[in-house]
Amino acid sequence: MNRDVWDRIKVLLKSFGTEKNSLDAVWKLLYTAIGYISSIFTFAVLLKDLAGFDKAEILCKNYWLGLVLIGIVVSFIHNHEKISCKGTMEDADLQIEVKVSDLFSIKASSYVIPTNTFFRTVMEGDYISLESVQGAFQLRYFKNNIGELDNLIAESLMQQGIEGEDSSDIHGQTKKYPIGTVAKVDYRGKHYYFLAINDVNKFGKPENQDYTNVDTALNGVLEFINKFGHCDNLAMPLIGTGKAAIREATLENVIEDMIDRFVNSHDKIVQKLIISIRPKDYLDDKVDLKRVKKYMEYKCEFK
Structure with missing residues (x-):
């Protein structure tokens, strides 16, 4: 199955x-x-x-x-316990939904893909884990053509005029970009925002894991979408909670911060934000959906 x-x-x-x-x-x-x-x-x-x-x-x-x-x-x-909850900000015409679902099972026009500051896509030796959002994306769409994905990422960074810092890892010379940098990949009519969320060492293992990475990354993706992206339905995973392994990034903390950023934004960034909770995290009791629902309803009503 x-x-x-x-x-x-x-x-x-x-x-x-x-x-x-x-x-x-x-x-x-x-x-x-x-x-x-x-x-x-x-x-x-x-x-x-x-x-x-x-x-x-x-x-x-x-x-x-x-x-x-x-x-x-x-x-x-x-x-039975509801595995999704929704909120609407009437004055801002913004919908927010938090649901237990695989990210790519969600029907949306745009998706956020957390990545490393090298924007590496190498999967050998678990450099990019098969269990990560990026790994799942690559297996689904670029399994036999990672080179095309690398070119699309490099093209987006070049179009923005971002010059990375010279660096290297076990796979050779590369460029390192600031946390919060976004590379937009358009593929099969959808938009994928590769978001640099954490530094990695030369073996691809996360380092400098601080919760400020989450704040910086959220600011970066909102600014990018507002400037270069699309105001449509955006699906996001809980950045910093998976393979990024940021200790303070509990699921509920990140959900609340994500809701706050979009609700408090002065600009209309998306029509609908869909926050994806991994089924495994729900099955392991890592999130209280009733608390999440109360928080979202409060923020949507009182901002």
Whole structure:
């Protein structure tokens, strides 16, 4: 089975099973199920009294076990944890959505791809990890033609007039660019913003891991999109929380900072911001979606 499909199944199962072991949650499921069962039976009795139609009541009595099962199933669906939440700033015409999903399963026009300050794309020796957003992007679109991707990145940096600092790593001479630098890659009608989020050593391992990298990177991508990008639907991963390995970059901290930057921006940067939470992070209980939802609703209402 495809890994993405299996992750979606596990996320769905977890959303139905959230906190079901606690007594309060069990009681909530029970009385919700009773409520649905009672509503169905009451409606059947009402049909009999008002219209003389007694078949529904007879079915409920004859197949009461099926009615109970329907009530339980509907109760689970009713009480399952939502794996996405949305907010809207009416005055700024800005929509924000936080959802548990693989980044590239999200329908958007533009995507942010975190990368290193060398803008390296080499995957040998796990220099660019297969588990990273950049690695997934490259395998999906440029698996057999990494050279084309390198050319597109270099062309974007050159068009901006950015001259990197001479440097080197195990793969030879290269250029190092400031954190927050963005290279725009247009491919198959979509836009991909390669965003430099962290320095790496000569082996491609992150270094100088400070939370200010997240702030600088967010500023960089907003400025770039405002100047060179497109005001459309933008999907972003939680920068700094994965292979960048920035210790202070907890999922909720980064989500809140991302929401803040777009909500507080004086310019309209995007029509809709979609923040992607990796299924693995959700499955490992690294984020509280209820807290995220409250924070987003508060920021959208009161800015």
